[in-house]
Amino acid sequence: MAEPLLRTDRLIKRFGGLVATDTVSIDVHPGEIHALIGPNGAGKTTLVGQITGNTVPDSGTIHFAGRDVTRLPTHARVRLGLARSFQITSVLREFTALDNVALAVQAHAGHSFRFLADARHDERLRAPARRGLEAVGLKERADTPAAALSHGEQRQLEIAMALAGDPKLLLLDEPMAGMGAEESLHMIEFLRALRGRRAILLIEHDMDAVFQLADRITVLVYGRAIASGTPDEIRANAEVRQAYLGEEAAGTA
Amino acid sequence: MATLLASLRSPRGLLTVLVLVLLAVLPLLTQAFDQRYLLSIGTRIVIWAIAAVSLNMILGYGGLVSFGHAVFFGVGGYAVGILSANGLHSGWLQWPVGILAAATWAALVGTLSLRTRGVYFIMITLAFAQLVYYIGAGLEAYGADDGLNISRSRFPGVIDLRDKASFYWLCFVLLCGTLWFCQRFANSRFGFVLRGAKSNDLRMTALGFPVFRYRLAAFTISGAFGGLAGILLANEGAYISPAMMSWIKSGDLIIIVVLGGMGTLFGPLYGAIAFFALEEFLPPLLDLGGKDWGEYWQIVFGPMLILIALYARGGIDSLLGRTEGRRNG
Numbered sequence: 274m275a276e277p278l279l280r281t282d283r284l285i286k287r288f289g290g291l292v293a294t295d296t297v298s299i300d301v302h303p304g305e306i307h308a309l310i311g312p313n314g315a316g317k318t319t320l321v322g323q324i325t326g327n328t329v330p331d332s333g334t335i336h337f338a339g340r341d342v343t344r345l346p347t348h349a350r351v352r353l354g355l356a357r358s359f360q361i362t363s364v365l366r367e368f369t370a371l372d373n374v375a376l377a378v379q380a381h382a383g384h385s386f387r388f389l390a391d392a393r394h395d396e397r398l399r400a401p402a403r404r405g406l407e408a409v410g411l412k413e414r415a416d417t418p419a420a421a422l423s424h425g426e427q428r429q430l431e432i433a434m435a436l437a438g439d440p441k442l443l444l445l446d447e448p449m450a451g452m453g454a455e456e457s458l459h460m461i462e463f464l465r466a467l468r469g470r471r472a473i474l475l476i477e478h479d480m481d482a483v484f485q486l487a488d489r490i491t492v493l494v495y496g497r498a499i500a501s502g503t504p505d506e507i508r509a510n511a512e513v514r515q516a517y518l519g520e521e522a523a524g525t526a
Numbered sequence: 527m528a529t530l531l532a533s534l535r536s537p538r539g540l541l542t543v544l545v546l547v548l549l550a551v552l553p554l555l556t557q558a559f560d561q562r563y564l565l566s567i568g569t570r571i572v573i574w575a576i577a578a579v580s581l582n583m584i585l586g587y588g589g590l591v592s593f594g595h596a597v598f599f600g601v602g603g604y605a606v607g608i609l610s611a612n613g614l615h616s617g618w619l620q621w622p623v624g625i626l627a628a629a630t631w632a633a634l635v636g637t638l639s640l641r642t643r644g645v646y647f648i649m650i651t652l653a654f655a656q657l658v659y660y661i662g663a664g665l666e667a668y669g670a671d672d673g674l675n676i677s678r679s680r681f682p683g684v685i686d687l688r689d690k691a692s693f694y695w696l697c698f699v700l701l702c703g704t705l706w707f708c709q710r711f712a713n714s715r716f717g718f719v720l721r722g723a724k725s726n727d728l729r730m731t732a733l734g735f736p737v738f739r740y741r742l743a744a745f746t747i748s749g750a751f752g753g754l755a756g757i758l759l760a761n762e763g764a765y766i767s768p769a770m771m772s773w774i775k776s777g778d779l780i781i782i783v784v785l786g787g788m789g790t791l792f793g794p795l796y797g798a799i800a801f802f803a804l805e806e807f808l809p810p811l812l813d814l815g816g817k818d819w820g821e822y823w824q825i826v827f828g829p830m831l832i833l834i835a836l837y838a839r840g841g842i843d844s845l846l847g848r849t850e851g852r853r854n855g
Binding site: 325346347348349351352356357359363364365366367368372375376377379380381385386387388389390391392393395398434438 | 707710711713714715716717718719721722725726728729730731732733734735736737740743
């Protein structure tokens with residue numbers, strides 16, 4: 274098998290007595306959608322934090338794009354091609370949708386120590402930003418302040434921002450959270466279209482979406498990866514059924 | 527130019543042009559009406575406006591409440607004063623040294639303080655400013671607490687700073703330059719990063735921006751312009767003293783920026799005009815009651831600030847109508 278794009282090796286993160294990440298080794302290969310699922314408190318957010326560089330692991334390593342990035346700050350990992358969306362929508366609310374994406378483009382257009390030229394008239398930023406908005410279906414909303422977009426539109430905007438730098442790996446933290454059924458469907462279609470072209474690490478609660486989209490699924494429970502495999506393997510896994518799917522079913526029943 | 531003409535159509539644009547034109551011809555007016563004293567107020571307004579615009583670069587556009595900005599008055603002023611006291615009178619030497627010293631100090635303070643947020647940032651910037659204040663107060667050779675009379679910077683054959691009108695015009699031109707830079711700065715790639723980080727710095731980091739570096743650069747630039755204001759202030763009174771960098775002056779600068787409108791281009795200028803106009807004219811107005819209430823003008827000024835803080839968040843600038851999204855952001 275080819276070298277994985279992202280590989281965590283025996284990551285451990287403790288908070289006091291709690292082991293939030295317990296010897297987790299996962300990998301994401303180029304072009305695949307790898308979903309990370311697990312009940313609340315399973316340590317998904319902590320794991321994501323370590324991959325993005327917001328949290329420093331106690332031990333273990335993270336390799337991305339052929340480099341050890343365990344100690345690299347967030348912005349440097351982004352430069353290597355790691356982009357993310359946030360669980361709680363995180364856009365620049367005072368800026369227009371187009372400004373938001375243009376800033377994301379700018380982040381990958383060399384340094385920004387340019388003080389005099391008007392960034393709003395810089396076609397090197399605006400043109401790719403407009404294409405990015407169009408790709409997620411927000412073309413008509415380009416000049417709307419991000420704060421005035423609907424929740425679903427803001428999630429789409431986040432995806433457009435994450436894609437702006439042409440990243441190797443998209444880390445999507447519950448992209449469907451808070452979306453209506455139709456919006457979710459639209460998002461699933463959009464992500465499906467990305468499959469094969471971009472690696473995605475998908476953290477998602479919506480099981481329908483996960484089983485539709487993922488090439489592989491890793492199940493996290495109490496900080497440990499208890500299973501990893503194709504959707505069918507995960508569905509058939511007894512431990513997963515008991516620890517997670519069963520629990521979920523019991524919870525919704 | 528086209529945007530300038532277009533801006534004339536809005537009340538804000540009209541007022542801005544009016545204010546700038548009035549400031550441009552102020553020496554002619556004060557001479558015509560024989561009100562020399564007004565020119566000295568005007569000079570102070572213009573110098574403080576430069577400092578306020580520079581503070582606005584980090585406070586307004588960067589969202590970083592620096593509570594020690596008057597320290598740059600001090601660093602710029604003392605650079606001129608110390609060189610002058612040692613027989614180095616050339617402005618060509620003094621001014622670059624003053625600006626460079628202020629920028630260097632800003633870079634140092636920024637390196638340490640920008641790692642903190644909120645109240646801690648306020649306290650650290652204040653602490654560094656106090657440090658320099660006490661150094662100034664301890665410089666026996668340069669007047670210590672009492673300050674020092676200095677001779678003005680010399681630009682032989684170019685300009686004589688002792689001439690009040692020439693000096694005023696120089697300050698005014700420098701204010702225009704500062705405003706021009708601030709306008710470009712705010713709308714540049716750099717300005718977008720700075721303003722984006724104010725809005726959501728976690729997001730900016732996740733986009734790949736090393737936010738700290740940009741903030742440090744902004745802090746340094748802001749300090750450099752603050753140093754320029756300090757150089758002008760020292761030349762205005764031909765006098766330096768630690769009082770020019772007391773924390774009260776830092777507070778006044780914040781008041782001016784908030785009063786005028788944070789994160790707006792001309793807000794700090796409006797703020798400086800309003801601040802000095804109130805300081806100058808409120809006391810005699812209150813004295814009209816015949817009971818010497820003028821001394822307590824701040825009893826009126828304080829509540830005015832509270833009202834602005836409560837009901838006019840955008841300061842004077844916001845009273846001029848809504849900003850069309852594209853202007854300064």
